[in-house]
Structure formats: C-alpha cells, structure tokens
Amino acid sequence: MNARAAEPPSSSVAWDRIPDRVRARGLRWTPQRATLVSVLAQAEGHVTVSQLIERCRELEPDTTPSTVYRTLDVLETLGVISHSHGRDGRQILHVRPARAHGHLICSTCGSEEDLPSAEASTFLHAIQRDRDFVASLDHLSVTGLCHACRSSVASD
C-alpha cells in the first residue's frame, strides 16, 4: 500500500465533481474510475475492498483488483474515502463518513462498533500537543474485548 497523505474528509461528498477534481491534479478520468466511483456513491459507511470489486464486476465484469486498489489510493488522496484496518489487518473503507469516527474491534468475536469523535478527541489532541503527531481519527482502530466476549471469558 502506498502512503496516502489524505486531505481531511469532507462531511459529504460531491460525487459529480470528482472527475474535475481528479483532472485538476493532472490525473485522468477513465471508465474504470467512473465505475468504481458510481459504486462508492451508492455505498454507505463501511465497505471492504472485496465487496467493492464484486459490485464493480456486476457493472463491468473486466474489473481488475489492482486498478481498484490504485483508484482507491487516488480517492483517498482526494479525501473522498479513508480506510482503517480490521483485526486481521484487512482494509475497512469509510465511504462518505457522516462524521469522522474510529472503531472498536473485538479481537475475539470480530464485532465492530463505531467510536464517535467526541470520545477520542481529547486523546488525539493530547498526542498532537505532546508529541507533535497529527492523528487521524478515521484510521483509528482500538482492539480489545467487547462486553459480550468479556463476560464469556470470565465465566470460563
């Protein structure tokens, strides 16, 4: 994966302006990118890359994974999407996030819960102040034990 120096994600995405924003960077607007963006425009919240590829293939059976990954890099650079990593390290894409948020991921059952901005902001600001490190909330995944799994471990 490339390093993606993302712009801050906008709170809602103007999908129809993406072609121009791509071109404005000297990049090119291609049918493959149009397919992916049309799929993303219908997705809400969290998607995995394999789901995206699947849906792209419904529209365009020749869709190639590497092209999708490369286009996702471009879109992340534009701030249209962001990604974090699930407990197994796989990408979780955040599409058109209503609000930036992180994730709580249970290492036992794999369940995911959103972590709203408010609950992390003090922490992330302290890191910025003390360590001069600007953390990305969208990329933040906190791994641990959810309530349900903790109860069942305790009763073992």
Place this chain on the structure above:
Amino acid sequence: MNARAAEPPSSSVAWDRIPDRVRARGLRWTPQRATLVSVLAQAEGHVTVSQLIERCRELEPDTTPSTVYRTLDVLETLGVISHSHGRDGRQILHVRPARAHGHLICSTCGSEEDLPSAEASTFLHAIQRDRDFVASLDHLSVTGLCHACRSSVASD
C-alpha cells in the same frame, strides 16, 4: 488470523517455563516451537514475522511459515507476545515488552514511535467505563502525520 484472547502480557518473560505452560494447557511442546521460542528469547522489542521466519531458518532450514504463525497464536494466548498492525496492515510483534505500549505510525513516511501507557490510559479507561470495552494497549496503533512529514506537507 485467529482471534487471540490474550492474557495480560507479563512484564518479563520466563522463557524456560514456557514449555510447561504450553503443556499445562494440554498443548504439546515440539522442536519447531522450541526453535521459535529460542529465536524470540533473543529478540527485543519489535519484530516482523518474516524476520522471525528468517532467523528460525538459520537454526532450522525446514521452518515452515504456517507453523510459525500457528505457534505465534499459541504464544499470544499465553501472553508471551502481542501484536499490532503497521500502516499496511502487516503484523508487528511485541516481544517481551518492558511495558505495554501502543504505537504512533506515520502514514506518509512509515516511521514508528512508541506511545507509553500513561498517555493512552485515560482514553482507554474511558472507553472501558463508557462502552464496556476492554481495550488492549499493545494492539493500539494510531495512524497520522509525524512532525517531519507535516512540516513538509505544509511547505508544498
């Protein structure tokens, strides 16, 4: 990757007692596991799995990746090691962590910095209190922009 319900990592590892701890769980102590543990015993701090496999092969050329991954699962269950994920989702193993700690990972240059317990504990305790979710500091990776990369982005 399997879910690994880890014991809290001990602050220092008694490597010579690992065989008995493994057997105490009804698991078996094998030459392959001995090789891996002897490699881990000489590792400090952070290692990647491919580094481990490489070093194991120096001692035992027949070392198989899947066996290493499976043994790492066992050792993580024992709390001997823990792991988090780098910016590309690859595993970062924490061997014999002197103190539990998280990581700050720069999404642009890939540099890593330790995040001491003290700076995250308020945050993690709040999550536990408010959401009944017991977070694992060792697994916490905060992605963002380090000081150096932020400066260079700003000057673009």
Place this chain on the structure above:
DNA sequence: CAGGCTATTGCAACACGTTGCAGTAAGGGC
C-alpha cells in the same frame, strides 16, 4: 515401554494487497 488419542506439522491452495512492465488511451496543444 508399547499403544492410542489427538495436537501438530508440512503442504498445497487460497485470499488480500503491492509492484514492475509493456501496451493503451486520456486529454492538452496544434
């Protein structure tokens, strides 16, 4: 110390993600 149960191994196959390369095509300039 022989026998049996079963955890473990090694292999092959798979899924995810990245990268190098040769050919294609977007889109700006004329």
Place this chain on the structure above:
DNA sequence: GCCCTTACTGCAACGTGTTGCAATAGCCTG
C-alpha cells in the same frame, strides 16, 4: 481532428497471512 506525452490499465509475479487435509509425532495411560 490529429499528435504526442504520459497517466493508466491489465497482467503476472510476488509477499503476507489463513485454512483444510493427510501424515506425523507428543504425551498420557496401562
């Protein structure tokens, strides 16, 4: 509308990590 530059595509190959399966080998019991 044509040409030219070069971004992009598709492919193949690779690295990381997981999983199913048959064969092997710990370790417990008698």
